[in-house]
Amino acid sequence: MGVDRRNLRRVIGASAAVVTALQAGTAALALRTGRRDYADGVWGPGLAAVALTGAALGTGDRTRRWALAALTTAWAVRLESLMLRRLRGSDTEDERYTEFLEGDSTPRVLAKVFGTQAAAQLLVSAPLQLAAASTLPRSARRWLVPAGVTVAVAGAVVEAVADRQKSAYAQRDRDERPDVLDTGLWGVSRHPNYLGDSIMWDGVWLAGAASAPGGWLVAAPAAMTYFLVYATGAKRTEDRMGDRPAYQDYQQRVPFFFPGT
Known part of the structure; x- marks a missing residue:
């Protein structure tokens, strides 16, 4: 084992x-x-x-x-x-x-x-x-596999839904769409697509952690979250959009990454 x-x-x-x-x-x-x-x-x-x-x-x-x-x-x-x-x-x-x-x-x-x-x-x-x-161990720890898969699927769904909402927003006529997408998942997080991606890989790690050494690999999902927030994703978007008044108002109303924070 x-x-x-x-x-x-x-x-x-x-x-x-x-x-x-x-x-x-x-x-x-x-x-x-x-x-x-x-x-x-x-x-x-x-x-x-x-x-x-x-x-x-x-x-x-x-x-x-x-x-x-x-x-x-x-x-x-x-x-x-x-x-x-x-x-x-x-x-x-x-x-x-x-x-x-x-x-x-x-x-x-x-x-x-x-x-x-x-x-x-x-x-x-x-x-x-x-x-x-x-x-897998014979202990209750083996239940981390279905738990992790469930978390990963949930994250993937959040990411897909957020991307679909963003695509629908972008396809609307400029005269008809609001200055900022702040409805749906974009009304609870300013970067729900990246958040869903992060949750997806948290779930993968959790499923792997069912085998005792896997718990020590927490650096893997932490690295993914870092990449999504600081390296290629959310922070770059904030820097690019931050000088727009509508987006500044959006920043005041909606949490940056995690809902409720």
Whole structure:
């Protein structure tokens, strides 16, 4: 009972190889086309690839590893559809990347974007890798699996609903839509899509924590939340929108991330 260390090393090695291959392929395309923002398009697929690799090669609890793989893949497919739509909808690189990488050499770009993202994917997916090579205890702790899956599904639903509400808002005529989207989930959190994403990965960690060592991997969901809030998501949106009077009013009325705070 516990972790099959030999199998875990195999899962980790294979996961690292898959992530490296995906990042290298995306980097080659990005540098050739001058669209380094293509990195956004490999985030979801990379995490899904790790989940599927672990499910296929792991010797841990079969139900848990395939349930997490299915959940992660479904999450990644939906996210990828949004990313591809955004990337295809523009002929120029996202200004965030242009500003972030201004003056950088090719090796530095590879390290700052694709190397960093590969490391982040392996960190965030650590509970998936451990779960793939771990059995479940016979104690009540095993109930963390259905609890974690339930939390993850709830988070994925929140994220999907928030994105759909945002899309519906964006499609309305400019003259008819309000200056700020502050209804639905956007009326309880200024960033409900990122909040749902964070909850999704909290659930993945919780399911992995059913096997005793998994509880120590709390840095994985914490890292995902950090990325969503500070690195690529919520704070950047706040900086971009913060000088608009309607958004300043929105900031006064609606919590930043967690409802009720």
